[in-house]
Amino acid sequence: MEDFLMIGLLLVLCATGIAIAFMRDLLVVAMLSGIFSFVCCAVFVLFDAPDVAFTEACVGAGVSTVLTIAAIRLTGRREKREGRRASVLGLTLACICGLALIYGTLELPRFGDPRAPSQTHVAPHYIDRTAEEVGVPNIVTAVLGSYRGYDTMGETVVVFTAALGVLILLGGAQSRPLRRGDAPARKDQDVVLRGIAALFIPMTLFLAPYVQFHGAYSPGGGFQAGAILGGAMILYALVFGIDRLNQLVPERVLRVIAALGVLTYGGTGVVTVLLGHRFLDYDALGARPAGQQIGLTAIELGVFMTVACVMIILYQRFASRGDQ
Amino acid sequence: MRDLIGLFPYWAVVVLMMTGLYIVIAQGNLVKKLVGLGIFQVSVFLLYITAGVVEGGTPPILNDQFTSYTNPLPSVLILTAIVVGVATLAVGLALAVRIREAFGTIEEDELQPLATPEQPAQKGPGA
Numbered sequence: 001m002e003d004f005l006m007i008g009l010l011l012v013l014c015a016t017g018i019a020i021a022f023m024r025d026l027l028v029v030a031m032l033s034g035i036f037s038f039v040c041c042a043v044f045v046l047f048d049a050p051d052v053a054f055t056e057a058c059v060g061a062g063v064s065t066v067l068t069i070a071a072i073r074l075t076g077r078r079e080k081r082e083g084r085r086a087s088v089l090g091l092t093l094a095c096i097c098g099l100a101l102i103y104g105t106l107e108l109p110r111f112g113d114p115r116a117p118s119q120t121h122v123a124p125h126y127i128d129r130t131a132e133e134v135g136v137p138n139i140v141t142a143v144l145g146s147y148r149g150y151d152t153m154g155e156t157v158v159v160f161t162a163a164l165g166v167l168i169l170l171g172g173a174q175s176r177p178l179r180r181g182d183a184p185a186r187k188d189q190d191v192v193l194r195g196i197a198a199l200f201i202p203m204t205l206f207l208a209p210y211v212q213f214h215g216a217y218s219p220g221g222g223f224q225a226g227a228i229l230g231g232a233m234i235l236y237a238l239v240f241g242i243d244r245l246n247q248l249v250p251e252r253v254l255r256v257i258a259a260l261g262v263l264t265y266g267g268t269g270v271v272t273v274l275l276g277h278r279f280l281d282y283d284a285l286g287a288r289p290a291g292q293q294i295g296l297t298a299i300e301l302g303v304f305m306t307v308a309c310v311m312i313i314l315y316q317r318f319a320s321r322g323d324q
Numbered sequence: 325m326r327d328l329i330g331l332f333p334y335w336a337v338v339v340l341m342m343t344g345l346y347i348v349i350a351q352g353n354l355v356k357k358l359v360g361l362g363i364f365q366v367s368v369f370l371l372y373i374t375a376g377v378v379e380g381g382t383p384p385i386l387n388d389q390f391t392s393y394t395n396p397l398p399s400v401l402i403l404t405a406i407v408v409g410v411a412t413l414a415v416g417l418a419l420a421v422r423i424r425e426a427f428g429t430i431e432e433d434e435l436q437p438l439a440t441p442e443q444p445a446q447k448g449p450g451a
Contacts, residue, residue, distance in 0.1 A: 003329050010336035017343040017363050026355055033359050040366055047373045048383045048394035055403040056369075059410045064362070067410070071355060071417035075424040079353040080431045090350025098342040102335060110330030112379035114392075119378055123395040131386055139384040139396040140403070148400060155404040162411030169418035218385065223407045307407060314414040321421065 006046055013039045024079045030068040037061035050219035051140045054211075058227040063311055066234055070318035135289020136216035136296065144221065145296040149280040152299070153265050156306050160262050163310040167255075170317040197239040204232035212304050216296065222303030229304075230311025242319040251316055254309040261305030268298045333374040340367035352432035354420040358413060365409055372398040 016036045023029045037060035044053035109116035126143055134142040144152050208229040215221035237245035269280040272295070277284035282295025340363055347360025376395035384396035424430045427438050 007329070007332055010333060014336055014339045014343070017340050020359060020363065021343050021347050021351075026353070029356060029359055033362060036363070036366070040370070043370065044373055047377045048381055049373050049376065049399045049402070050383050051399050052369070052373060052403045052406070055406045059406050060366075064410045064413055067414055067417060068355070068359065071421055074421045075355055075430050079351070079356050080433075082351050083433070086350045086352070090346045093349065094342040094346040097345065098338050101338045101341070105331055105334040105338065108331070108334060110327065111333050111374060112330070112377050114378050114381075116375070118375045118398075119395055123376075123397055126396050127384065127393050137386040139386065139393065140399045143396050143400045144404070151401075152404060155408050158408050159411045162408075162415050165415040166418045169415070169422055219383070223403055227407065310411060314411070318414075318417070318421070 034065035062231045222300035226304045226307025229308040234315045258309035261302045264302030337371045354430040358416045
């Protein structure tokens with residue numbers, strides 16, 4: 001049964017991917033890529049990776065789709081048909097590469113094989129020792145925050161840097177100040193849409209802290225919670241207008257909070273060093289598991305602040321662009 | 325048959341990866357290229373997650389009722405990669421927006437003549 005579900009979902013995924021390649025209307029492409037992400041999300045759940053599915057659902061299907069549409073608004077909707085030569089050449093190359101890769105897969109361990117090298121290397125350590133060494137049930141959170149805390153710090157910095165990049169690229173003039181009489185410009189908007197948004201946004205806002213603080217016990221954590229909060233704010237801007245969002249959370253505040261998030265993460269590491277342990281070794285903060293839990297909470301908070309603010313900044317920048 | 329099902333997820337990964345590759349190399353629109361890059365990226369995510377699945381395992385959240393868990397490491401690597409993916413996508417889109425504002429198009433074949441200097445034969449310093 002599970003095999004059929006897997007094959008079905010993967011086929012839908014491939015079909016969506018191929019459909020994206022053939023579509024010329026970029027708005028349709030953006031919508032299809034949203035569907036693509038949702039199907040992908042279902043595959044991740046099926047493959048026992050709920051944390052990843054969670055992230056893909058809010059980031060891949062939500063934020064990326066909105067950002068793509070916001071960019072298409074600025075760059076134009078129609079795509080030019082490519083030359084025949086380019087498409088034949090590309091197709092040939094893709095087919096040759098694909099066949100070579102498929103030939104390569106014949107040697108790979110079969111799907112779900114417990115004796116595969118990837119299951120016997122470092123994973124058993126994480127699974128066997130997390131309860132004792134970190135003391136949180138969600139192994140993914142333990143690995144993310146404690147065992148591989150360096151990696152995660154790097155990723156947080158990358159997210160922050162990307163926001164800086166967008167701020168520089170789409171920066172220049174500040175988004176125009178809100179004038180009196182601007183705000184209710186979209187009053188004629190669909191009542192149903194506004195009603196549903198008014199119902200969903202508060203629920204989403206409540207979901208974010210739950211995902212944040214329960215992340216050690218169930219799928220979730222700073223990345224997901226940040227993306228959910230960011231998504232809720234983007235939804236608010238989509239329905240009620242970007243000016244209202246800019247008024248609610250000005251960009252200068254978001255920039256400071258995003259930087260503070262990175263600082264919280266790095267600062268936790270510096271504190272552990274000052275207490276005589278290694279960088280991001282949470283045992284410095286107290287005996288196990290309390291010290292580990294304090295450290296995880298601190299860095300997850302840093303991740304949450306950075307990711308949430310970066311998501312909102314990214315959307316604000318794209319949405320405010322046309323108004324200048 | 326068992327063998328075929330055991331390899332099927334990898335083949336799906338290959339098909340997706342090649343779809344992404346095709347879009348990136350054959351199609352000229354910069355936004356479309358970024359979407360293609362996204363498909364390529366998802367195929368890599370899927371490859372990692374596929375490699376972590378254990379037959380009969382449960383999601384890696386400790387519980388007394390279970391003894392066999394799926395590998396947590398791919399989940400960690402990929403969930404951060406997804407968030408980084410959207411951030412880099414935004415940078416790419418911002419570049420596309422700027423290119424459109426500067427040159428009035430984001431089609432590669434129309435940009436190519438604009439990007440090359442007037443006289444390509446002259447190769448002085450700073451050209």
